[in-house]
Amino acid sequence: MTTTASHLPFTPVVIIGAGRSGTNAMRDALVRLDGFATWPCDEINPIWRHGNLDHPNDELPAEKASPKIRSFIRNAFVQIWKQQGRPAFVVEKTCANALRVPFVDAILPEARYIHIVRDGYDVLSSAQKRWRGELEMPGLPYFLAKARYAPLADLPRYALTSIWNRLMVYSGRKERLDRWGPQYEGMEAFRSAPLDEVVARQWAACVARSDEAFAKIQSDRVFQIRYEDFTADPVNSLAMIAQWLKVDIARDALAHAAAIVRQGSVGKGRSNVSAISHTVKAVLKSPLAAHGYMD
Numbered sequence: 001m002t003t004t005a006s007h008l009p010f011t012p013v014v015i016i017g018a019g020r021s022g023t024n025a026m027r028d029a030l031v032r033l034d035g036f037a038t039w040p041c042d043e044i045n046p047i048w049r050h051g052n053l054d055h056p057n058d059e060l061p062a063e064k065a066s067p068k069i070r071s072f073i074r075n076a077f078v079q080i081w082k083q084q085g086r087p088a089f090v091v092e093k094t095c096a097n098a099l100r101v102p103f104v105d106a107i108l109p110e111a112r113y114i115h116i117v118r119d120g121y122d123v124l125s126s127a128q129k130r131w132r133g134e135l136e137m138p139g140l141p142y143f144l145a146k147a148r149y150a151p152l153a154d155l156p157r158y159a160l161t162s163i164w165n166r167l168m169v170y171s172g173r174k175e176r177l178d179r180w181g182p183q184y185e186g187m188e189a190f191r192s193a194p195l196d197e198v199v200a201r202q203w204a205a206c207v208a209r210s211d212e213a214f215a216k217i218q219s220d221r222v223f224q225i226r227y228e229d230f231t232a233d234p235v236n237s238l239a240m241i242a243q244w245l246k247v248d249i250a251r252d253a254l255a256h257a258a259a260i261v262r263q264g265s266v267g268k269g270r271s272n273v274s275a276i277s278h279t280v281k282a283v284l285k286s287p288l289a290a291h292g293y294m295d
Contacts (some may be wrong), residue, residue: 008074011245012111014104015093019181020117020126022227025261027093029238032257033249036082039149046095046150047076048104053154057183058096059209065106073107076149089245091115096182098206101213111221112245113170114273115210117291118227120203120284122270124276127199131176144203182206195278200283207287226291228266 013030017023030036045058050059053070083130097104105111147155174241176195183203190198214222221243232239235251242249273281285295 002025008077008081008108008110010077011089012077012108013091013114014108014111015091015114015116016098016101016152016210017093017095017116017118017227018098018123018203019095020123020130022116022230023093023095026114026116026230029057029234029257029261030089030091030241032260033238033242033253035088036091036245037080037087037089038082038093041149043094043096044076044149045057045096046072046154048094048100049170050095050151050154057099057185057187059099059185060103061100062106065103068105072155075239077108080149081121088247095206098210099182099184101210105213105217105282112146113217113222114241115214115224116227116230117207117224119267119269119293120288121206121273121276122227122265122267123174123197123203123269124199124260124280125267125272127128127181127203129194131180131195131199135213152263182207194277196280200280203215204283204287207290211287211290230261230268231261234261243292 013036015023015026019028024042027038031038049058049060050072051066052064055064077090077092081087083156084090096213101113168232178191182205183201187202187205193201214224223241225237225241235254237252238258239249239251243256281295288295
């Protein structure tokens with residue numbers, strides 16, 4: 001019997017959020033708790049994209065989740081569950097999933113979702129650094145860890161694209177990467193736009209697509225949280241998540257998990273709002289309002 005036909009022996013906890021929105025911090029805190037585990041690499045986009053590499057962006061519709069692809073991805077979850085000691089929860093965080101929640105849900109109908117949203121103005125300054133090749137993870141070990149879980153047949157394509165993309169920036173031939181983070185439908189039309197506009201549109205697309213998807217999913221399967229609230233009180237935030245998942249976790253264990261969470265970058269983007277273009281502000285306005293942020 002394939003894993004597609006059977007119920008998973010654990011609960012997938014899928015963290016959904018745009019790039020630079022605290023998805024790493026949330027995942028890293030959760031997996032410090034007993035009974036929670038994840039992949040020993042940053043993201044598993046190659047697993048999610050397997051069989052759909054020719055799709056022009058990360059915005060995979062639910063109908064792309066064919067039985068073969070469902071089986072492949074579900075088996076990847078089962079394998080990491082076995083490798084990590086059969087925990088009660090397997091945590092997954094790939095930022096591009098913010099654009100394809102219906103696809104993810106077609107693969108993992110048992111999943112519980114943590115939707116984390118960060119102030120778009122703070123994302124602007126942080127994500128622009130990544131687009132310029134700054135704040136990169138340690139080179140070779142980072143890519144080797146990701147490559148370990150990429151389908152072998154897909155590896156050459158990922159390696160060539162990633163290496164060439166970064167060489168152009170590091171050699172000074174380009175000021176920014178050709179692509180970074182989730183690739184939404186229609187993104188090509190704004191490739192030559194100012195970088196802050198590119199970042200703003202990318203963040204807005206991720207938030208909007210996620211909001212649209214979660215409006216159609218049972219509310220008890222989704223835990224909504226703002227990055228600012230999480231970093232301000234990570235212990236109580238983790239306690240609420242544990243309660244939502246119906247697990248009892250001691251306060252000292254929650255404090256241990258929360259110890260890695262930092263608040264230092266909150267509000268930095270807001271300090272420079274006056275210098276941001278009207279175009280960028282207009283792009284950010286609706287998603288910000290939807291999550292209670294000031295314009």
